[in-house]
Amino acid sequence: MTPRGWILFAAVSVVWGVPYMFIKIAVDDDLSPGFVAWSRVALAALVLLPIAWRSGALRGLPLRWLTAFALFEITIPFPLIAFGEQRVSSSLAAILIAAVPLVVAFLALRFDKGEQPTRSRFVGMLIGLGGVVALVGIDIGGQGSELVGAAAVLTATFGYATGPLIVKRHLSGADPLGPVAGALGIASIMLLPFAIGGRPTETPTDEALASVAVLGLICTAFAFLIFFRLIAEIGPSRATIITYVNPVVALALGVAILNEQVTTGAVAGLLLILAGSWLSTDGRVPPGLVAVATRVGRRRRPARAPAASPTELRA
Numbered sequence: 612m613t614p615r616g617w618i619l620f621a622a623v624s625v626v627w628g629v630p631y632m633f634i635k636i637a638v639d640d641d642l643s644p645g646f647v648a649w650s651r652v653a654l655a656a657l658v659l660l661p662i663a664w665r666s667g668a669l670r671g672l673p674l675r676w677l678t679a680f681a682l683f684e685i686t687i688p689f690p691l692i693a694f695g696e697q698r699v700s701s702s703l704a705a706i707l708i709a710a711v712p713l714v715v716a717f718l719a720l721r722f723d724k725g726e727q728p729t730r731s732r733f734v735g736m737l738i739g740l741g742g743v744v745a746l747v748g749i750d751i752g753g754q755g756s757e758l759v760g761a762a763a764v765l766t767a768t769f770g771y772a773t774g775p776l777i778v779k780r781h782l783s784g785a786d787p788l789g790p791v792a793g794a795l796g797i798a799s800i801m802l803l804p805f806a807i808g809g810r811p812t813e814t815p816t817d818e819a820l821a822s823v824a825v826l827g828l829i830c831t832a833f834a835f836l837i838f839f840r841l842i843a844e845i846g847p848s849r850a851t852i853i854t855y856v857n858p859v860v861a862l863a864l865g866v867a868i869l870n871e872q873v874t875t876g877a878v879a880g881l882l883l884i885l886a887g888s889w890l891s892t893d894g895r896v897p898p899g900l901v902a903v904a905t906r907v908g909r910r911r912r913p914a915r916a917p918a919a920s921p922t923e924l925r926a
Contacts, residue, residue, distance in 0.1 A: 619841040623834065624853045628860025630830040631701035631708075632869060633822040634693050640819035643809025644693030647823060649802035652685060654827025656799050659792035659835065668789030676781035681794035684774030686801040688767035695767070698760025699751075700871045705861030706746060706881045707764045712854060712888035713739035714772035722776055732891050739887020746880025791835050855885055 637647045663669050696704050716732060743765070751757045782790045815823075838853075858881060865871040 613844065616841070616845040619837060619844055620853065623838050623841050624856040625860055626830055626834040626837070627853060628705070628857040629864055630826055631692075631696065631705045631861045632864045633826050633830065634704075635696045635701040635865075635869060637819050637822040637826070638693050638697045640816045640822075641813075642811060642815055642819050642823070643805075644690040644697065645802065645805025645809040646811065647693045647826070648689035649799060649806030650823045651826040651831055652689065652795050652802060653799040654824065655831035655835075656792065656795035658828065658832035659788070660796050662836075663788050663792035666786070666788065668786040669793055670789075672785055672789055672793055673781060676777055677790060677793050678797055680774055680777045680782060680790060681797040681801065683770045683777065685794060685798035688770040689798075690802070690805060691763045691767040691770070695760040695762075695764035698756045699764065700865060701869060702862045702865035702871045702873070702877060703746070703751075703761065704764045705858045705865070706877060706884065707743070707761060708768060708771070709855075709858035709881065709884045710739060710743055710765070710888065711768045711771045713884065713891050714768045715775060716888075716891035718769075718772050718776060735887045735890025737887070739884050739891060742880045742883025742885075742887055745883060746876050749874070749876025749879065751876075788835070788839065795831070855889065858885070 634647060638644060660669075692704060692708070695707075713736060716736060747758070747761055751761055778790065862873070862877070862881065866873055
């Protein structure tokens with residue numbers, strides 16, 4: 612992989628690993644989960660929609676499935692994660708979200724006929740499930756508030772897992788910038804009632820406002836744009852490995868900046884969830900993410916001579 616590819620890979624891994632920390636800062640400063648989610652989505656939509664409109668990426672998108680994608684991928688999980696982080700640490704939330712590929716594998720067995728079950732996939736599912744049990748059992752135990760928070764974050768994983776399946780079956784033929792920008796616009800409308808109902812009664816702190824700005828502009832809008840460049844640079848297969856790197860980044864940031872504790876349950880849960888997710892997807896990224904990435908790669912990568920350049924090589 613080229614130096615440019617490594618830089619882009621590191622950038623995307625960090626940018627999509629930091630949202631949990633900024634969500635935690637925002638909700639700890641008394642911003643409601645609904646307001647945080649809407650603010651993040653609305654800011655990102657303001658940035659990406661004009662770009663998608665000018666490029667023509669919004670033309671011909673199926674509104675029904677775009678709305679479904681917005682609901683499951685953004686409207687449901689974003690406020691749930693913020694709600695959960697009112698009760699659990701950002702590190703714990705990130706580790707639980709690492710179970711998304713595991714949930715994708717479970718759902719694919721029922722809704723994606725092309726995903727045939729194998730022995731390694733079932734073993735991976737059991738290992739990953741054991742990681743969730745270890746994490747919740749050791750780190751949370753019988754603490755009611757934290758159990759509610761963990762349950763909210765785990766529920767969000769089902770939304771994140773459903774989104775890629777919708778993309779694979781109904782949106783993978785489009786330039787990904789179109790569905791992403793369109794879904795952000797739709798989700799901002801869906802989340803508006805929650806933002807109004809949970810609007811701040813007092814002026815938010817500078818830290819809270821800065822966190823919301825970073826979430827919307829950097830962790831959502833900018834992240835998608837550099838992710839597209841990453842795919843064009845190193846190809847879809849390696850680019851989507853960030854799915855397994857982000858939780859590690861989030862855990863490190865939570866410990867280093869928010870002074871969160873690394874417990875035995877956190878370490879055991881993270882390792883088991885990542886190992887189980889890897890096995891349950893046959894040692895690859897979840898279906899749907901590959902479909903999105905492949906489409907971006909085809910549209911973004913210019914025509915090349917027969918001799919392969921470094922950016923086309925596969926490790």
